[in-house]
Amino acid sequence: MGFNIVVCVKQVPDTKRITGDAMKEDGTVNRAALPAIFNPEDLNALEEALAVRDAHGGTITVITMGPPNACEVLRDSYYRGADRCILVTDRRAAASDTLATSYILSCAAKKLNADLVFCGRQAIDGDTAQVGPQMAEKLGFSLVTYLEELIDLADGTVRVRRNVGNGWEDVTAKLPALVTVLDANTPRPYAARRQMKYKNAHSEGEIVARVKKAGADEAEVAKQVDALKAKGLFIESWDLDELEADLQWVGMAGSPTKVHRIQSVVLAGGEYHEFQPNDEDIAELVGNLIEDHTIG
Ligand SMILES: Cc1cc2nc3c(=O)[nH]c(=O)nc-3n(C[C@H](O)[C@H](O)[C@H](O)COP(=O)(O)OP(=O)(O)OC[C@H]3O[C@@H](n4cnc5c(N)ncnc54)[C@H](O)[C@@H]3O)c2cc1C
Numbered sequence: 001m002g003f004n005i006v007v008c009v010k011q012v013p014d015t016k017r018i019t020g021d022a023m024k025e026d027g028t029v030n031r032a033a034l035p036a037i038f039n040p041e042d043l044n045a046l047e048e049a050l051a052v053r054d055a056h057g058g059t060i061t062v063i064t065m066g067p068p069n070a071c072e073v074l075r076d077s078y079y080r081g082a083d084r085c086i087l088v089t090d091r092r093a094a095a096s097d098t099l100a101t102s103y104i105l106s107c108a109a110k111k112l113n114a115d116l117v118f119c120g121r122q123a124i125d126g127d128t129a130q131v132g133p134q135m136a137e138k139l140g141f142s143l144v145t146y147l148e149e150l151i152d153l154a155d156g157t158v159r160v161r162r163n164v165g166n167g168w169e170d171v172t173a174k175l176p177a178l179v180t181v182l183d184a185n186t187p188r189p190y191a192a193r194r195q196m197k198y199k200n201a202h203s204e205g206e207i208v209a210r211v212k213k214a215g216a217d218e219a220e221v222a223k224q225v226d227a228l229k230a231k232g233l234f235i236e237s238w239d240l241d242e243l244e245a246d247l248q249w250v251g252m253a254g255s256p257t258k259v260h261r262i263q264s265v266v267l268a269g270g271e272y273h274e275f276q277p278n279d280e281d282i283a284e285l286v287g288n289l290i291e292d293h294t295i296g
Pocket residue numbers: 008009010039041042045063064065066094095096097098099101102105118119120121122123124125126127128129130131132255257258259
């Protein structure tokens with residue numbers, strides 16, 4: 001029979017490559033200084049969904065909420081095997097905190113009539129790990145966090161081994177369910193044929209930007225959209241109207257989080273000290289750690 005699976009993926013700045021330019025003067029993230037990547041645990045979430053489809057059949061719809069260039073993670077999802085990808089994008093969603101983000105994503109999952117939703121445990125930029133659990137609450141779905149292994153899917157339930165820090169526990173949850181995934185598996189690589197095909201998949205926002213740059217008009221946008229639709233390469237975009245979202249729960253209005261202060265911490269090169277694997281250096285390292293109360 002197969003499952004109707006939704007995977008939430010987020011495009012994030014590569015926080016492993018942070019330099020002194022990572023933050024702007026006003027304390028916001030300088031996204032131009034950091035390459036945008038697929039949130040690592042969302043790759044694990046997608047892999048888990050692909051494994052379920054391999055074993056039980058069904059369809060995988062990948063959704064991301066973000067600006068038009070977030071389509072990069074959607075193309076990546078197509079290369080790995082997603083059936084359908086949707087960009088949730090709307091200026092009125094700007095300044096959404098995790099509560100508003102999860103509301104918007106839950107509207108999309110509801111519209112898609114999902115049986116199973118997979119999210120990464122957390123995004124490496126926001127790092128809150130709140131979006132998955134908040135989505136489950138809004139959808140009224142069972143919630144299982146920290147998936148280490150999906151053991152079974154049968155009789156309207158999902159059985160999951162979850163990581164609990166120093167060990168694991170097996171839980172059974174009724175479907176529909178939302179599961180957040182750790183780096184529990186090895187994401188499959190791109191399929192070459194899919195990459196050749198879907199590298200040409202674009203959303204309307206991307207087409208508009210491209211056509212504007214070339215100095216062409218709206219008729220050209222419509223022509224290119226129709227051409228992509230005919231080839232199955234048009235990435236759908238949903239706005240808040242399409243999701244029938246209540247505007248009081250989105251953007252600034254729907255975001256109770258208030259940022260009082262942002263501190264930019266940049267480690268200077270002078271703080272870097274390399275220890276060699278010899279007795280003398282190890283003794284010095286342990287001495288330093290005791291001195292600053294990290295150990296002892
Ligand atoms: C006051 C405030 C204002 C903000 N304003 C903005 C803003 O204007 N623009 C902006 O881009 N961000 C903004 N943010 C950040 C934004 O709220 C978070 O990035 C977002 O809510 C996700 O939270 P997180 O990164 O902690 O995700 P987590 O909860 O750590 O993510 C868990 C999982 O949820 C899923 N997920 C999370 N976000 C998305 C997404 N966007 N699409 C699909 N799946 C997702 C992924 O599967 C992810 O692994 C703001 C945050 C605050 C607190």
